Amino acid sequence: MITSPFLTKPTPLQLVMTKVLLALLPGIAVYVYVFGAGILIQLLLATLTALGVEAACLKLRNFPIKPFITDGSAIVTAWLLALSLPPLAPWWMIVLATAIAIGLAKHLYGGLGQNTFNPAMVGFAVMMVSFPAQMSRWAAPQAELGAAGQLAFIFTGHLAVPFDAIASATPLDTVKTTILQHGGIGELFAAPLFHAGQLGAGWLPSMMGWIALAYLAGGLWLYASKIIPWQTPVAFIASLAALSGVLHLVDPARFTSPLFHLFSGAAMLGAFFIITDPVSGPTTPRGRLIYGALIGVLVYVIRVFGGYPDGVAFAVLIMNLAAPFIDQYTQPKVFGRKGKAA
């Protein structure tokens, strides 16, 4: 070591990634409560696949495997994917999605720090486009299916009861099809799907709202630990809430409330864990505000007017494309040059 500074603050990359994983734990715990232990199998499958593919890619690229595989970034990608796919999806789906995320979206672009697109969202989008049927087969919350049953179903596809008996569309999906068929929401929210369970909190739009709430808690902790900036999540939540709020006021029969939008689908997971991915997003403070706000708009537009029930993945991928431009035009003024025009 010859050059200054000779001191470093001990916050290595591993610690950053570990904190992100820790922040996901409350969400995962609630997920298990709502959907059963199947998600743990998915998380394990995703993790193993991610590490395997990461190691293979590093080997092929003649990179040292140990320092890179232990940085934790591949596991973050894997977990985000597992939490986005249906909990009872067949095993090969999460394996394929993770392999695409790590192999294609990350390493083909040059590995850690070089990827233009959020790897987890690339994996998700590829699955969404390639296997739309499987991707929309969600189990109903608290379906009567034990951990062993879920394990068997994920690996063999065999089920003691017909899948339809435990299957359910997501709230977002249900709302979308109902509005398409009937032109309005009607009495839809009286259905059991839209009850948050016996835990109270009647304002939550569904059981899945509890998971979103846990993501929110983890996200706030991440912000408090200075791992993520405030601009991206705040701008995203504000724009999604504002847009859904205005349209909800205009026509409540057709447009669901901001609470429904914020606590359904991948909105909260996205707000704190996906759109905050620094590699594929902008770096300037103003840029992050713009980026988050535009993702919020796109999510709402895709959910309400587009062909898919949720829009986080596609919104993120579209805005990933725009990130360099946003950075280009939002450069902050430097010390001593604020008076002058840029």
Added chain:
Amino acid sequence: MEMALPGDPAQEGGGVSARPIYRFNGGVHPPEHKLESSGTPVVPGPLPAQLVLPLRQSIGNAAKPLVAVGERVLKGQSIAAADGSVSAALHAPTSGTVTAIEDRLVAHPSGLAETCIVIDSDGRDEWEARTRFDWRAAHDAGDGRAIRDYLRDMGVVGLGGAVFPSHLKLAGRDALDTLIINGAECEPYITCDDRLMRERAADLVAGIRIVRQLLNAREVLIGIEDNKPEAAAALRAAIDGADIEVAVVPTLYPSGGAKQLIKLLTNIEVPSGVRSTDLGVQCFNVATVYTIYRALEHAEPVISRIVTLTGNVARPGNVEALIGTPLSDLMAFAGEQTGTREHIYGGPMMGFALPGLTAGLTKAGNCIIATTPAAFPDKGREMPCIRCGECASACPAELQPMDLYWFSRSREFGRAQERNLFDCIECGACAYVCPSSIQLVDYYRFAKSEIWAAEASKKAADKARERHEFKQFREEREKREKAERLAARQAAAAKPATTADAAAAADDAEAKAAKIKAAMARAAERKAAGETGDTQATDAMDAEKRAKIAAAMEKAAARKAHLESLQGGEAPVAEAMDKAKAEKIRAAMEAAAQRKAARDAAKADTPAQAGEADAASTAMDDAKAAKIRAAMEAAAQRKAHRESLQAAVPVAEAAPAASALDPEKAERIRAAMQKRDEEKARLAAMSPEERAALDAERQARIDAAKARAAAKKESEQ
């Protein structure tokens, strides 16, 4: 971000100051490690047997030696004089004999040797006779220059680490709004300013009052970080008045950077490239002010400084050491222990690892840290940047360090410069916080040095070009003068001739003038085409001309080949048979050439035709050949110019750039075209021998131009 934080009265020893503190962006707070060395008083350093004094002790020029090897010198004697204004003198720190003036290892990260004066001390430490300089009289007489020159000759430079010659900071304006005395000492480990403020507060305050008087400053603030309450208290006690205010700032690296301290205390941001004096603020380090006081009131040049010796030593503390003391002597003095890995000169954030301890202490040397792997663990492996933005949050210059890193790494130095690379103060806060352990500052240093190198080589190339152009100009002027003398002699010879001859000469002159006019018109046309940016038209013109030239050359080649084949012993039968025919063909070709030349001449020189009706066809051919040559030369020049333009701008932008030539270049081109036209006109008046000589020379020049253009292109790619 410009939040005014009222100072915490608890930290200000009695709440004297209610001055608002204006935060700068970012900053870091590494472990301070100041207590190891701040607890004990400053002790006098050793008197070493030999002193090694580098001539370069300040920013700017190294001092020029005034002594010779073998000379005896006294303590305080000037041994090297300032070289120019950005420089300062150097003095013998003790009495002894100059034993060498040679390259020695100096305290510089490069590990290169530089010229040093080596003095073997005689142990007597005998002072030179000193007389006090009456700076007050000089000041009252308005002779600030004399005071500044005196300080320069006393070797006073900034002792905070930047070693900027202090006299330069005292020059200038009639009055100053705020004089800031920098006692922040924000780097970890360093405590020399802290001890100075605690122990020599009275002298320091006297020095501050002198500087204030010299600068005619309205207010004076001493900025001290809140981790040095003893220093703040000592100064407050010594001030005993309301003319100087001690302002306590939060401990946050790099608050001791001049720009950051100015921002903290006045909310003024000094942009890079702007002198703070122009914004009404000036900043002096406490140790510098102390040496100003010693120089002006005690006639003591800068021959020692307080240096913190800390880290892996038995007796960490501060030592008042003679400049030139070998660093190994200092470390031995502090009781260096085994297990030291390296020595940091300066602080751990901005200092550098010493290449060796044989170097002598310099005026910049405020701290030496003996490091151990335990206190300075290896940084982790450099991982890829994940653009987390931690560096941007830490950057006091409010840059986007991750972008600068990216541009520096990919050698996009232009873009790095656009993003204000040169506003970086290299404080190291970004590298300190980087979770990927990237040595960011190294990348900025690399980019800066590459840009400086490119600028230096561009300057050198510009100089060479100017020299070459001047040489061309001179040669042409000489030729022109020669031609004029020749013409004058000819005219003198023609004088006694008949009136008919005179009339012919007049006709000739008229014809020449007409030719020149036509040439100028053509040049103007071309210029107009070039100016309207109609590159297509010029291209078309060029293509046409090139085609014509090519055709002419082909024809000539064919003729030559034919002639050779005729003369060169083909089958004798064919020769006999073809001889007559060839003769005929040659005649016909010659006639055709004549006709064409006549046509061309008629086109360009219609008014001249009458006067030249009986001119020999050979003369006409010559004129035509000259024209072709000129055209070829012009084409070559244009091509070289186009190539240089293409090299200067990215290919996609070549066309608009051609039209958007900067005016200076356009002017140069115009001048060159004019010169060429003059030349052409002159050519017509020359003898064939002269012309041949000129052609050879011109070819050489074209080749040189081509080589230059190629070199430029290469250097810019």
